[in-house]
Amino acid sequence: MDHAIRKNLQDCFVQQPLMRTLGAIVGSVKDGEVVIELPFHEKLTQHHGFFHAGVITTIMDNACGGAALSQMPANATVLTVEYKVNFLSPAKGDKLIARGKVLKSGRALTVCQGEVHVVLDGEEKLVATMLATMMCREMPGSSAE
């Protein structure tokens, strides 16, 4: 991946205060694929003590957005047009791992697929799956420098 693109991508995550609020960290960044991890904290839970669906969605959205951004020009920003999430199992465990990857990259729109696994006693279990549409917007005033 181009250095300017990687810098743009990391700026994008670093500039997201909500990621710090949740405690999410970027696991890995490849061309068309981004991984985000989120350690368990009681503040992230719903009424049964598991990770809240909103938290699962948030990091999966960011993993997909990052994957889309990794294939856009270095002065681009990414907007979430829409997503759909199915929740498959209760998110009970020590850590969430969200993986976003590009299914189809177009000029204006990028379609991504996301998955979140929860890690419990060293084993991963699939808890949610996402299908998302991302939009590329090039920033007129910015440059890759």
Add this chain to the structure above:
Amino acid sequence: MDHAIRKNLQDCFVQQPLMRTLGAIVGSVKDGEVVIELPFHEKLTQHHGFFHAGVITTIMDNACGGAALSQMPANATVLTVEYKVNFLSPAKGDKLIARGKVLKSGRALTVCQGEVHVVLDGEEKLVATMLATMMCREMPGSSAE
């Protein structure tokens, strides 16, 4: 609405640590309709300084879940099966208002519609719309008392 149902519904929200983490408050609770509000805070934002899509989704999910729960037995708990969200405008403003309402209530599944408006300078603007499927699960060990 039955007293026991209302109590169940409020317990459900009060017992959600993530709602406190975000600063969300229950605006109103009616039969089949729940409103949740969330004042702006920098910790809730994405890279442009607006409310993050994940935060918008979280409170809309809870408003829909609450609306579904308001029509379930008093010993029931509600699970989000899936949802789909379209983002219509940037969520730039002082406060989010999420409204969830029941479209169709079945024995096992309840379909809900959610909307989030952002309030800026006293005016509401629609920022996102949700279509969600909720599942009722009766808790064997619990009672309405």
Add this chain to the structure above:
Amino acid sequence: MDHAIRKNLQDCFVQQPLMRTLGAIVGSVKDGEVVIELPFHEKLTQHHGFFHAGVITTIMDNACGGAALSQMPANATVLTVEYKVNFLSPAKGDKLIARGKVLKSGRALTVCQGEVHVVLDGEEKLVATMLATMMCREMPGSSAE
């Protein structure tokens, strides 16, 4: 609505062979809102003898696409980016009525909401609801004439 836009919209429906295959007819066309009707025929059914989910989706997609197209330039064509449908009741009846309307119209993308009712013994019942994203593509070689 502009005459050229209305003509474009009707050309778009008339030029769709699948609509003739199903027997669907345009009920009404307004600015941002299109109604399509489909009389019952045994050839349109699933294994219980009701209208098939795919047929319900098809006319709702076209009603939403038509609604989006009604607010686009007269030389535009409309593409379905994605949709999500919830099925609320069995579609048992004499006729389907699909209503599509524009929720938010943007430069590139239009978000639409669709509903399908079934008519049985003169009464309408909601059978499905759609949330759809449509894309406008202007046709370089064509003109409003």
Add this chain to the structure above:
Amino acid sequence: MDHAIRKNLQDCFVQQPLMRTLGAIVGSVKDGEVVIELPFHEKLTQHHGFFHAGVITTIMDNACGGAALSQMPANATVLTVEYKVNFLSPAKGDKLIARGKVLKSGRALTVCQGEVHVVLDGEEKLVATMLATMMCREMPGSSAE
């Protein structure tokens, strides 16, 4: 796969008049995975002469429903709760191939993933992807015989 389950699955497809109307045929049936094929016919097209989105959705829905049914009891019937489809490329070609597979099978609900490829000059291209929720309903009066 159990003989009674396979019989139930094939009865379900054979009993769907819409599949005959479209000309769809079952390609293969395995445990948790069903393939449906649909040869091109002008009657299935939209305004650009390609396979209509509604047709793509219909066979993908049936492939997912069949995949879900393959893991249900032999006296069960399958209902589509909801689905979401992203359209990735124009469906221009000689044949559609829809593949549905089970992502997660639960007692009441089964989550499936579907894909449709179009075949043009012997090459497959991905045209759409689906995420669907199916519901199992056991038929009280029926038996596996």
